[in-house]
Amino acid sequence: MSPRSTEQNEAQRAQTRLLILETALKAFAEKGYASASISYIAKEAGISKGLSYHYFKNKEDLLVGIFEMLAGMADGLEAAWEGKTPREKLAMAIEMTFQILKEQPQTVRFMTALALQPEVTSHLKALIEAQKLINIKVYEEIFTELNYKEAEAEAYAFGALLDGVALGNLAIGNDYPLDTMKKVLYAKYDL
Amino acid sequence: MSPRSTEQNEAQRAQTRLLILETALKAFAEKGYASASISYIAKEAGISKGLSYHYFKNKEDLLVGIFEMLAGMADGLEAAWEGKTPREKLAMAIEMTFQILKEQPQTVRFMTALALQPEVTSHLKALIEAQKLINIKVYEEIFTELNYKEAEAEAYAFGALLDGVALGNLAIGNDYPLDTMKKVLYAKYDL
Amino acid sequence: MSPRSTEQNEAQRAQTRLLILETALKAFAEKGYASASISYIAKEAGISKGLSYHYFKNKEDLLVGIFEMLAGMADGLEAAWEGKTPREKLAMAIEMTFQILKEQPQTVRFMTALALQPEVTSHLKALIEAQKLINIKVYEEIFTELNYKEAEAEAYAFGALLDGVALGNLAIGNDYPLDTMKKVLYAKYDL
Amino acid sequence: MSPRSTEQNEAQRAQTRLLILETALKAFAEKGYASASISYIAKEAGISKGLSYHYFKNKEDLLVGIFEMLAGMADGLEAAWEGKTPREKLAMAIEMTFQILKEQPQTVRFMTALALQPEVTSHLKALIEAQKLINIKVYEEIFTELNYKEAEAEAYAFGALLDGVALGNLAIGNDYPLDTMKKVLYAKYDL
DNA sequence: TATGAATGAGAATTCATTCAT
DNA sequence: GATGAATGAATTCTCATTCAT
Numbered sequence: 092m093s094p095r096s097t098e099q100n101e102a103q104r105a106q107t108r109l110l111i112l113e114t115a116l117k118a119f120a121e122k123g124y125a126s127a128s129i130s131y132i133a134k135e136a137g138i139s140k141g142l143s144y145h146y147f148k149n150k151e152d153l154l155v156g157i158f159e160m161l162a163g164m165a166d167g168l169e170a171a172w173e174g175k176t177p178r179e180k181l182a183m184a185i186e187m188t189f190q191i192l193k194e195q196p197q198t199v200r201f202m203t204a205l206a207l208q209p210e211v212t213s214h215l216k217a218l219i220e221a222q223k224l225i226n227i228k229v230y231e232e233i234f235t236e237l238n239y240k241e242a243e244a245e246a247y248a249f250g251a252l253l254d255g256v257a258l259g260n261l262a263i264g265n266d267y268p269l270d271t272m273k274k275v276l277y278a279k280y281d282l
Numbered sequence: 283m284s285p286r287s288t289e290q291n292e293a294q295r296a297q298t299r300l301l302i303l304e305t306a307l308k309a310f311a312e313k314g315y316a317s318a319s320i321s322y323i324a325k326e327a328g329i330s331k332g333l334s335y336h337y338f339k340n341k342e343d344l345l346v347g348i349f350e351m352l353a354g355m356a357d358g359l360e361a362a363w364e365g366k367t368p369r370e371k372l373a374m375a376i377e378m379t380f381q382i383l384k385e386q387p388q389t390v391r392f393m394t395a396l397a398l399q400p401e402v403t404s405h406l407k408a409l410i411e412a413q414k415l416i417n418i419k420v421y422e423e424i425f426t427e428l429n430y431k432e433a434e435a436e437a438y439a440f441g442a443l444l445d446g447v448a449l450g451n452l453a454i455g456n457d458y459p460l461d462t463m464k465k466v467l468y469a470k471y472d473l
Numbered sequence: 474m475s476p477r478s479t480e481q482n483e484a485q486r487a488q489t490r491l492l493i494l495e496t497a498l499k500a501f502a503e504k505g506y507a508s509a510s511i512s513y514i515a516k517e518a519g520i521s522k523g524l525s526y527h528y529f530k531n532k533e534d535l536l537v538g539i540f541e542m543l544a545g546m547a548d549g550l551e552a553a554w555e556g557k558t559p560r561e562k563l564a565m566a567i568e569m570t571f572q573i574l575k576e577q578p579q580t581v582r583f584m585t586a587l588a589l590q591p592e593v594t595s596h597l598k599a600l601i602e603a604q605k606l607i608n609i610k611v612y613e614e615i616f617t618e619l620n621y622k623e624a625e626a627e628a629y630a631f632g633a634l635l636d637g638v639a640l641g642n643l644a645i646g647n648d649y650p651l652d653t654m655k656k657v658l659y660a661k662y663d664l
Numbered sequence: 665m666s667p668r669s670t671e672q673n674e675a676q677r678a679q680t681r682l683l684i685l686e687t688a689l690k691a692f693a694e695k696g697y698a699s700a701s702i703s704y705i706a707k708e709a710g711i712s713k714g715l716s717y718h719y720f721k722n723k724e725d726l727l728v729g730i731f732e733m734l735a736g737m738a739d740g741l742e743a744a745w746e747g748k749t750p751r752e753k754l755a756m757a758i759e760m761t762f763q764i765l766k767e768q769p770q771t772v773r774f775m776t777a778l779a780l781q782p783e784v785t786s787h788l789k790a791l792i793e794a795q796k797l798i799n800i801k802v803y804e805e806i807f808t809e810l811n812y813k814e815a816e817a818e819a820y821a822f823g824a825l826l827d828g829v830a831l832g833n834l835a836i837g838n839d840y841p842l843d844t845m846k847k848v849l850y851a852k853y854d855l
Numbered sequence: 856t857a858t859g860a861a862t863g864a865g866a867a868t869t870c871a872t873t874c875a876t
Numbered sequence: 877g878a879t880g881a882a883t884g885a886a887t888t889c890t891c892a893t894t895c896a897t
Contacts (some may be wrong), residue, residue, distance in 0.1 A: 099876080103881070118291065123400050126317035128866060139883045144868065147420040200398050206453040210314040223453050244466050247459060254449045255442025262397040262414050268438060275435050319891055330858045332895085341892065363874090482877090507698035510870060521879045523874085532871065584778040588835040589773055591696050600680040605835050626848050629841060633828025640827045641820065644779040644796050650820060657817050672897080676860070701887060712862045810891065 108146050108156075110136050116157045120197035124154060125210065134235065154205075155215055162222055177236040181249075184230070188253045189273050192260055200261050204253075226250060226257045252276065299337050299347075301327050307348045309464035315399070317347065345396075346406055351391065353413055360420075372440075373473050375421070379444045381466050383451055387441035391452050392444075417441060443467065490528050490538075492518050502579035506590070536587075537597055543584065544604055551611075558570075559618035562664050563631075566612070569609065570635045571655050574642055578640045582643050608632060634658065681719050681729075685707050689730050693770035697727060698783065726789055727778075731738060736794055750809035755820075755855050757803070761826050762846050765833055773834050776827075799823060825849065 114136035118127035147153040230246035260267040305327035309318035338344040421437035451458040496518035500509035529535040612628035642649040687709035691700035720726040803819035833840040
C-alpha cells in the first residue's frame with residue numbers, strides 16, 4: 092500500500108540523516124557546538140531547518156548522533172586488529188592516532204572539546220566516559236600480553252600520552268613536533 | 283581631586299576588576315563560556331550589568347582578562363623555583379599539576395576547553411599557544427640540566443603526559459586513578 | 474468499478490473519517506486545540522498525516538467536522554423525547570446534562586471553550602450560536618407546555634443554570650457539588 | 665549611589681509592567697491566549713519583544729500577572745460592600761456582573777476561557793479555582809444572612825446562574841436577552 | 856562611577872501544510 | 877487512496893550590548 096517503497100524510504104532517510112550528521116560534525120568542529128546553530132547547519136546541508144528536527148529531536152540529540160557515528164567508525168577499525176601481535180597492535184594504535192590527528196584535526200578537536208564542555212548533558216558525558224574506559228581496557232590487554240607488571244597503570248599512561256600529544260597539537264598547531272613525538276613513542280615502547 | 287583619592291580610586295578599580303574576573307572565571311568554569319551570561323556574572327559579583335562594561339568592553343574581553351590573570355598567577359609561582367635542583371623542579375611541576383587538578387578541576391577544565399575552542403579569537407589563541415610553549419621551554423631546561431639527550435622531545439613528552447592526565451581526569455572524573463598516575467610519573471622520572 | 478466496490482469504498486471512507494474525528498475530539502479535549510497537532514492526531518489514529526488531509530482540508534475543517542458530529546449526536550437524542558410529558562422532558566434534559574458532565578467532562582470542556590474562542594471562524598461561531606438557540610427553543614416549548622408565564626425567560630434561565638453548573642464543575646473539578654446541584658434543580662422545577 | 669533615583673526606577677517599572685499587562689489582556693481577550701504571540705503583544709504595546717521578558721519570565725507568567733491584576737480589581741470592589749444589607753449586596757453582585765458583561769465582554773470571555781483551557785498550568789488552575797470558591801463563600805454568607813435554609817446550595821446555584829448568563833451572552837452575542845435575564849434574577853431573589 | 860531598563864538580533868523548536876511517489 | 881519527507885513561517889525565549897539618568 093505504501094506509495095514510495097519502504098526500501099526507497101529507508102534509503103532516503105539514511106542518506107539525509109547521514110548528510111545532516113556529517114554537515115553538523117563539520118560545523119561543530121569548525122565553530123564549536125554552541126556557536127554552530129541549527130540554522131547554519133541546515134543551510135550548509137542545503138535542507139530546511141525543520142527537517143533536522145525530523146531526524147534529531149533536538150540539538151543535543153544531533154550531538155549524540157555524531158558521537159555514535161564516530162564511535163561506530165572506531166569500532167569498525169577494530170576488525171583490523173585480529174591476528175596481530177601485541178607490539179603490532181600498539182604500533183597500530185599509535186599510527187591510527189597520528190593519522191587521524193593529521194587528517195582530521197577538526198574532528199579530534201571536536202571530540203576532545205566535547206568531553207570538557209559543562210553544557211553537555213550527563214547522558215553524553217556517560218557515553219564519552221565509557222568510550223574512554225573501553226580504550227584504556229584495550230590498551231591494558233595489550234600491555235598484559237606484553238608482560239608489563241603494571242599493565243593498567245601503563246595503559247592509563249599510554250592513553251594520557253596520546254591524549255596529551257593530541258591536545259598539544261591542537262593548541263600549538265603546525266609548530267607542534269608531531270613526527271618527533273611519534274618517534275619518542277616508538278622508542279619508549281621499543282617498537 | 284587630591285592624589286590620595288586618585289590612589290583610592292585606582293585601588294577600588296583594581297579590586298572591582300578582580301572581583302569581576304574571579305566571578306566570571308567561576309561562572310565560565312561551571313556553566314561554560316556560552317552559557318554563563320553577563321547578567322548572571324554581574325549578579326553573582328553583586329554589581330550591575332552596566333558596570334561590568336566599564337571594566338571589560340565585551341564578553342570576549344572578559345575572557346582575555348581571565349586568561350591573563352591565570353597566566354600571571356603561573357608567573358608568580360616561578361619565583362618559588364629559584365635555587366631548587368632540577369629534580370626538585372620536576373617534582374614541583376608534577377605536584378603543582380596534580381594539586382590544581384584536585385583543587386580546581388573546573389578551572390583546568392575551562393582553560394583546557396579554551397585552548398580547543400575555535401570560537402576563540404586569534405589574540406587569545408596566540409596567548410594560549412605562547413603560554414604552552416613557555417611551559418615546554420621550562421621543562422626543556424630542566425631536562426637539559428638533567429642531561430637528557432633529547433631534552434626538547436622529552437619536554438614535549440612530559441608536557442603531553444601531564445596534559446593527558448588532566449584530560450583523562452576531567453573526562454572520566456572520580457574513577458580516574460590520579461594517585462596511581464602520580465606514582466607512575468615519579469617512577470618514570472626517577473624522583 | 475462495480476457499484477459494489479464503490480459502496481465498500483464509501484463505507485471505508487466514512488469509517489476512516491469517523492476514526493479521525495473521534496481521535497481528534499479526544500486529542501483536542503485533552504490537550505487543547507492549539508496544542509494537539511495534526512501529527513499527534515494522525516499517530517493516535519494510526520494513519521498518516523497526509524491521509525488526514527484527504528478527509529479534512531485543514532485543521533479548522535477538522536474542528537468543524539467535530540462540531541457537526543457532536544451536534545448530530547444531540548439530534549439523535551431528540552427521538553427519545555417523543556411521547557414524554559413536559560416534566561419528563563425537563564427531567565431528561567437535566568439527567569442528560571449531568572450524565573455527560575460526569576462521563577465526558579473533557580468533551581464538555583472542549584465544546585464550551587469552543588464557544589468562547591475568538592480564534593474560531595465565523596462559520597463555526599454561527600453553528601455554535603444556532604445550536605445554543607435551538608436548545609433554548611426546546612426548553613421554551615417545555616415551559617410553555619408547563620404553563621409558565623414567562624416561558625422564554627425561564628428557558629434562558631434554565632439553560633444558564635445548566636451551563637453555569639457545567640462551567641463550575643469544569644473550573645472547580647471534583648470539589649464541585651454536582652449531586653447537590655441536581656437536587657436543587659429538581660426542587661426548583663418541582664420534579 | 666543610584667544614578668536614576670530608586671523611586672523613579674520603581675515608577676518606571678510599575679508603569680511599563682502595567683502597560684504590558686493591559687496590552688496583553690487586550691490581546692489575549694481578542695485573539696485568545698495561544699494565538700496572541702509575545703511578538704504581537706510587544707508590538708501593540710510599542711516595546712521590544714525582549715522587554716516583556718524583563719517583566720515576565722515567560723508567557724504563562726504574563727497570564728498569571730493578568731489574572732492577579734483582575735483579581736486585585738475585584739478585591740477593590742469589595743470595599744463598597746461595607747454596611748450594606750444582604751439584599752443590597754445581592755443586588756450589587758448582580759449589577760456588577762451585568763455591568764462588566766456589558767462593558768468588558770472580552771475580559772469576561774478571556775477569564776472564562778482561561779478556566780477551560782487544558783494548556784493552562786496547574787498553578788493558574790489552582791488560582792482560578794480558589795477565586796471561584798471565594799465568590800461562592802461570599803454568596804453563601806449573603807444567603808445565610810437572608811435565612812435561606814440551604815445557603816451553600818443556593819450560593820452555588822446563584823453563581824451558576826450568573827456564570828451561565830455570562831456564557832450565554834458570550835456565545836450568542838447581541839441576541840442574548842441580557843436585560844430580561846437581569847429582571848429574572850431580581851424577581852427570583854425578590855429584589 | 857553606577858544602574859538597570861530597553862533593544863534587537865538570533866537561537867531552538869514546533870507545526871500546518873504540500874507533494875513526489 | 878496513502879505515505880511521510882520536506883518546507884518555511886511563526887513562536888518562545890535568551891543575551892550581549894547600549895544608553896538615559
